[in-house]
Amino acid sequence: MQRKKKKNKKLILDATEKLISAKGLVNITMEEVAQEADLATGTLYLYFKNKESLFAAINARFNKDMNQAIKKKMDLYETGSEKVVATGTAIVEFCLANPQKWKVGTELHQMPFEDVEDLNVQEFFHTANDMIHMLADAYRQGMEEGSIHADLDPVSTAIFSRMAFINSFTLTSEQKMLLQLNEIDREHYLSVSWNLINRSTHVKPSLREEGDIPLEYHRSEEEIGREIKTMVDSLGLPADDAVQIRDAWKMVAQITMGKGEYDFVETTKSRCVVHVNFCPITTSYEKTKRPVDNNMIEGCKRFGKILVETLNPKYTQRFTKQLCAGDDYCECIIELKED
Structure with a gap:
């Protein structure tokens, strides 16, 4: 019985994710989800009392998957600074590897969840907060190590960094046009966004990391030039x-x-x-x-x-x-x- 419940819930979540990716949030009905999942409509209400509860469960699953990817990447590194940078790398990799999940996640990112008594809404909040505290712990460690500014509030900084970076994935029509005109691919743009966030929090900015290694190992002129050109083009600097x-x-x-x-x-x-x-x-x-x-x-x-x-x-x-x-x-x- 437990196995069947788990299977049905997965069918419902997969069907909902597919519909959101294809149609967006507004026009989806519980009846459509049931049809896509090949289940009776009444069965949906055994798991989710309404669409808000269902969408919260989708969001919670998305957060769990992303948190797992972030933790796996963080575990490869020792210092707080490295773990902060690894968070952004993990998010970019997760986005590119799971385009449907990411599209759905960014759609749901705009949705208010008001029924705080609903268990799925609570789980969504908890999974979002789990990521914040993973990142805050990395900031805290970096502050203790001297690589991140000591006067920062690690939790507030983590909340801002997460929101700022995830918002850079949700491009406006104008942003998409500018990237296309300047031949900037999405992955590089996201990398630049995360680097800018990191440079505002780190004591030792990034050119600076090269100061610790011999000159022959510094980046090539072409690589530095590409990074600069991306910034200049995106800022529209004459x-x-x-x-x-x-x-x-x-x-x-x-x-x-x-x-x-x-x-x-x-x-x-x-x-x-x-x-x-x-x-x-x-x-x-x-x-x-x-x-x-x-x-x-x-x-x-x-x-x-x-x-x-x-x-x-x-x-x-x-x-x-x-x-x-x-x-x-x-x-x-x-x-x-x-x-």
């Missing part, structure tokens, strides 16, 4: 002259490295000089009590040059002073390349 390049450079630098403090010393359309008085990368090294070595100094120079030349190949960038090399500020010069 870069026709040195002033526009400087403004775009500042925005991309803040996304990839964190918020700095800048003085614009010289400004013409062919040449701009910027003084960076506060560098989040140098500060991250100080907070984690790590010495800044040549890998970081040269890696930062390289990244800045690639950034500007990706924005506009007619221009280049060089540093004449660097905070991480012991100077009082970084002096960055953006200028036209010599003929």
